[in-house]
Amino acid sequence: MDSLSVSKLNRLYWLGRYYERLSTTLSYLWDWYDVMIDGEIDYPDFCRKLSIDCCYKDDKDFMHNYVFDKNNPDSLRTVADAMLGNGMVLREIIGSRTLAYLELAVMGMKSAEESDSPTLPLQRVIDFIMAFRGSYDDMIDDENVRNIIKCAAGVERLSLYLRLGWHLDSVKSEIGKLMKRMNRTSLQPSHTSLQVLLSAKNPETPEERKKLLDAAENLFVV
Amino acid sequence: MKTLLAHTKEINEQLARYGVKFGIYKDGTFNERLFPFDPVPRQIPEKDYEVLEKGLIQRVTALNKFIYDIYHDKKIVRDGVVPEEFVYRSPGYLAQCEGITPSKDVYSHISGIDLVEGKDNEWYILEDNLRIPSGASYPLIARTLCRRCSPETFKRYRVRDNRNYGALLKRTMDYVNTGGINVIFTPGRYNAAYFEHSYLAEQAGAVLAESNDLFVENQTLYYRTSRDPVKVGAVYRRVSDEYMDPLCFEPSSLIGIPNLMDAYRAGNVAVMNAPGNGVADDKGIYYFVPKMVKYYLGEDAILKNAPTYLPYYEEDRKYTLDNIHRLVIKDVAEAGGYGVVFGENLTQEQREDLKNTILNAPRRFIAQEVIDFKDLPILDNGETVERKADLRAFVLSGENVQVWPSGLTRFSRNPDSFVVNSSQGGGFKDTWIVCQ
Amino acid sequence: MRRELSFYFDTVLNFSGSVTEHNFLLRCIPADAPEQSILSYTLTVYPDGAASLGRDSFGNVVRAGRVVEAHDSFRYTLQGMAYRDDSLRVPEEAAPFYRYASPLTQVTPELETFYESVVKDEDCGAVQGAPGGFSAMNALEKAQILCAKVNEHFTYTPGETNVMTTAGEAFVTGKGVCQDYAHVLITLCRMAGMPARYVSGLFVGEGASHAWTEIWMDGLWYGIDPTHNCPADEKYLKLCIGRDYSDCPLERGVFSGWAEQTQKVFTKVTD
Numbered sequence: 001m002d003s004l005s006v007s008k009l010n011r012l013y014w015l016g017r018y019y020e021r022l023s024t025t026l027s028y029l030w031d032w033y034d035v036m037i038d039g040e041i042d043y044p045d046f047c048r049k050l051s052i053d054c055c056y057k058d059d060k061d062f063m064h065n066y067v068f069d070k071n072n073p074d075s076l077r078t079v080a081d082a083m084l085g086n087g088m089v090l091r092e093i094i095g096s097r098t099l100a101y102l103e104l105a106v107m108g109m110k111s112a113e114e115s116d117s118p119t120l121p122l123q124r125v126i127d128f129i130m131a132f133r134g135s136y137d138d139m140i141d142d143e144n145v146r147n148i149i150k151c152a153a154g155v156e157r158l159s160l161y162l163r164l165g166w167h168l169d170s171v172k173s174e175i176g177k178l179m180k181r182m183n184r185t186s187l188q189p190s191h192t193s194l195q196v197l198l199s200a201k202n203p204e205t206p207e208e209r210k211k212l213l214d215a216a217e218n219l220f221v222v
Numbered sequence: 223m224k225t226l227l228a229h230t231k232e233i234n235e236q237l238a239r240y241g242v243k244f245g246i247y248k249d250g251t252f253n254e255r256l257f258p259f260d261p262v263p264r265q266i267p268e269k270d271y272e273v274l275e276k277g278l279i280q281r282v283t284a285l286n287k288f289i290y291d292i293y294h295d296k297k298i299v300r301d302g303v304v305p306e307e308f309v310y311r312s313p314g315y316l317a318q319c320e321g322i323t324p325s326k327d328v329y330s331h332i333s334g335i336d337l338v339e340g341k342d343n344e345w346y347i348l349e350d351n352l353r354i355p356s357g358a359s360y361p362l363i364a365r366t367l368c369r370r371c372s373p374e375t376f377k378r379y380r381v382r383d384n385r386n387y388g389a390l391l392k393r394t395m396d397y398v399n400t401g402g403i404n405v406i407f408t409p410g411r412y413n414a415a416y417f418e419h420s421y422l423a424e425q426a427g428a429v430l431a432e433s434n435d436l437f438v439e440n441q442t443l444y445y446r447t448s449r450d451p452v453k454v455g456a457v458y459r460r461v462s463d464e465y466m467d468p469l470c471f472e473p474s475s476l477i478g479i480p481n482l483m484d485a486y487r488a489g490n491v492a493v494m495n496a497p498g499n500g501v502a503d504d505k506g507i508y509y510f511v512p513k514m515v516k517y518y519l520g521e522d523a524i525l526k527n528a529p530t531y532l533p534y535y536e537e538d539r540k541y542t543l544d545n546i547h548r549l550v551i552k553d554v555a556e557a558g559g560y561g562v563v564f565g566e567n568l569t570q571e572q573r574e575d576l577k578n579t580i581l582n583a584p585r586r587f588i589a590q591e592v593i594d595f596k597d598l599p600i601l602d603n604g605e606t607v608e609r610k611a612d613l614r615a616f617v618l619s620g621e622n623v624q625v626w627p628s629g630l631t632r633f634s635r636n637p638d639s640f641v642v643n644s645s646q647g648g649g650f651k652d653t654w655i656v657c658q
Numbered sequence: 659m660r661r662e663l664s665f666y667f668d669t670v671l672n673f674s675g676s677v678t679e680h681n682f683l684l685r686c687i688p689a690d691a692p693e694q695s696i697l698s699y700t701l702t703v704y705p706d707g708a709a710s711l712g713r714d715s716f717g718n719v720v721r722a723g724r725v726v727e728a729h730d731s732f733r734y735t736l737q738g739m740a741y742r743d744d745s746l747r748v749p750e751e752a753a754p755f756y757r758y759a760s761p762l763t764q765v766t767p768e769l770e771t772f773y774e775s776v777v778k779d780e781d782c783g784a785v786q787g788a789p790g791g792f793s794a795m796n797a798l799e800k801a802q803i804l805c806a807k808v809n810e811h812f813t814y815t816p817g818e819t820n821v822m823t824t825a826g827e828a829f830v831t832g833k834g835v836c837q838d839y840a841h842v843l844i845t846l847c848r849m850a851g852m853p854a855r856y857v858s859g860l861f862v863g864e865g866a867s868h869a870w871t872e873i874w875m876d877g878l879w880y881g882i883d884p885t886h887n888c889p890a891d892e893k894y895l896k897l898c899i900g901r902d903y904s905d906c907p908l909e910r911g912v913f914s915g916w917a918e919q920t921q922k923v924f925t926k927v928t929d
Contacts, residue, residue, distance in 0.1 A: 003450070005435040005447050092424040096363075107238065310755050317753075469682070469683045484722045488712055
């Protein structure tokens with residue numbers, strides 16, 4: 001059967017967004033563990049850019065709670081749980097073997113929390129997500145399904161780059177990849193967003209970033 | 223076997239990797255936890271299994287005929303084999319199912335028959351589960367993972383392959399399918415057996431759907447997609463009867479499909495298992511199953527019931543009251559290991575209370591001899607200890623009735639407990655049918 | 659006495675907000691039977707979606723439908739002509755489930771006590787002119803006695819009960835509407851060992867829909883109306899039956915959207 005239910009489509013989309021949010025944010029924070037050894041990190045700026053509550057006492061508290069606290073709705077652990085939660089209801093579509101990498105990533109988050117040197121276990125989490133990416137790309141026959149996940153991941157990556165002002169020089173090429181993938185899905189993009197993205201160049205001003213961010217976030221109404 | 227045990231750690235890691243979990247509600251919150259797996263398998267020699275297999279096929283065949291009969295001519299009641307009130311007072315009997323003939327006359331597509339092996343080497347039936355028996359997924363995935371962790375073990379022992387359960391389930395669904403896709407209908411992610419629902423969907427190549435994904439129009443069940451709706455020909459529903467259709471049963475159900483019963487009655491979709499099956503797996507009806515086998519098949523039952531007394535009958539009532547200290551008393555309206563009382567564990571005062579309760583509502587209870595069942599070895603922190611265990615055999619009814627050559631062996635965590643139920647703690651084992 | 663009845667039954671559901679994905683099941687189309695032949699009828703439903711007709715396990719005609727589009731009211735109107743003559747009834751067996759307690763007609767200690775007091779009451783034999791008291795009566799006579807007692811016990815009080823109220827609950831308060839009267843009478847009749855069932859329908863006059871009881875004796879079903887303490891004769895038009903109300907609501911629906919629902923019913927039956 002090549003038709004997906006609306007709810008499954010929704011799940012696929014959020015699966016893509018959450019795994020990308022987890023791996024890209026972890027990669028971004030990766031260097032902060034190093035910075036913290038002999039300096040300070042600007043976590044309030046980070047929270048502001050992501051429009052999340054800045055409820056952390058200090059650097060250490062931020063790096064622990066933002067990453068690991070499962071009761072913090074903004075934390076990466078919550079993102080990881082949401083990623084797995086969406087994956088679990090897609091088992092018959094993505095397959096148990098692929099789903100297992102999401103289980104492993106969440107288990108990895110748990111063991112990193114218990115470790116006094118979390119960078120190495122977090123490296124494993126990123127590894128598992130990379131394995132998940134390879135696995136779903138390789139194992140899922142349905143091109144539509146594969147590309148819905150990829151599109152969502154592309155939207156998330158763009159969104160994070162634009163918010164954090166990170167890798168802005170690759171924004172145009174990320175948009176190009178997203179457009180190509182979109183054409184291989186049953187997703188219906190918003191016309192307005194599409195126009196903005198199709199004519200985009202790498203952003204230089206905050207206004208340009210904001211405009212692109214809105215377009216990316218509203219590209220698919222799922 | 224030693225090699226298998228040596229790989230316990232790896233096996234558990236594999237189970238965690240594949241998310242082999244079941245959910246429990248405690249104090250109103252939902253928690254998932256790993257279903258503890260014990261690597262020592264229950265081994266059943268093939269020649270013993272052949273007897274079990276015959277007996278189970280016979281029993282399920284009779285049960286299917288019984289359900290058909292109850293919702294049509296009721297011959298077994300007219301002929302006085304089963305007293306009328308045991309049927310019509312059963313909470314599992316649904317008048318809303320009267321006269322409905324399911325696709326290919328199959329009612330109990332997937333039956334979970336619980337047995338124990340006594341110290342006398344005899345198998346006894348504990349209960350029949352004909353509504354939504356769960357558990358097949360656990361030994362199914364455990365086998366795959368154990369083979370992966372310890373290939374030597376499976377070279378040495380010749381164990382009947384059980385990894386065809388998905389194919390068997392698919393064949394069962396295809397046989398009754400009225401045209402359209404196969405769907406497994408789950409109450410959702412927060413159901414205790416969600417892992418199983420999603421795993422079986424994958425294994426049987428079926429679509430996993432929640433109520434929002436499905437709707438009925440023109441007496442036809444459809445799967446809602448982002449394009450055109452797709453007709454459903456068979457729905458393996460893991461939602462209980464009373465919540466299945468808010469327009470026919472419990473009106474407040476939010477997990478049902480409105481007018482599913484209307485589509486089912488019109489013969490446009492197969493519902494597996496058929497609603498109303500509860501009339502045949504009632505603890506009170508259990509007593510009559512050997513009589514059903516005789517009545518419908520003209521054969522003696524191959525598998526024994528645990529010796530059971532119905533306080534409803536005067537002679538049995540007297541026996542029950544006189545021997546209450548050594549009997550198990552079961553409330554027929556309760557399920558899942560609840561409502562089971564061991565007379566020996568009661569104080570004198572509690573026994574008298576129970577006697578009075580039985581006298582006031584004899585139809586509500588059955589009494590059984592406590593079967594001295596064989597303990598099975600399990601690993602507890604590296605040590606081998608003995609625990610009570612039962613076996614849930616899965617019998618699939620499609621074009622023919624087939625037993626899955628494996629089963630779910632559950633054991634109690636607590637050494638003193640006779641109750642082996644995953645909703646009350648405890649773990650599971652794989653079940654091997656071993657060729658000589 | 660045989661009659662030709664002209665019937666009109668109109669129900670409007672108003673929703674406080676708009677609702678979508680409205681699935682419904684109507685049981686208001688009267689079954690055609692020897693004692694109640696339906697000469698003609700029309701049922702209009704608005705808004706209406708894909709519709710289908712079927713029959714449920716109690717023999718009722720069921721009319722299913724699904725309206726996907728947003729709407730804030732729902733209306734169905736039945737009208738037609740029926741010919742009623744109870745002398746044309748054909749003997750039939752009573753389904754055994756009509757002898758047992760159903761979800762809304764479970765026996766409670768209060769009902770048991772009440773039943774015992776009626777049975778023991780020696781006067782009831784004298785009133786009926788049947789020596790030997792209650793136990794010597796036939797089923798219909800027993801039902802009439804029980805009907806009178808139920809009627810006497812209750813004070814007709816709208817708003818005290820709802821469609822989920824059980825016989826036991828209504829009995830304790832002694833207040834209720836026709837549905838509660840019928841449930842209590844059904845429970846008592848079944849306690850007396852006779853098959854009994856719930857009937858939803860209309861009767862001659864104007865107003866709301868009505869509910870009463872039928873009991874079975876020697877192959878025939880007899881209508882008996884505990885709200886008015888009288889036989890439900892040819893002035894009554896049967897729309898649907900069940901073990902109790904929960905088997906046979908005239909209309910049941912589920913929809914998406916948060917909305918309060920109010921209902922307006924108008925019926926008119928003339929002969």
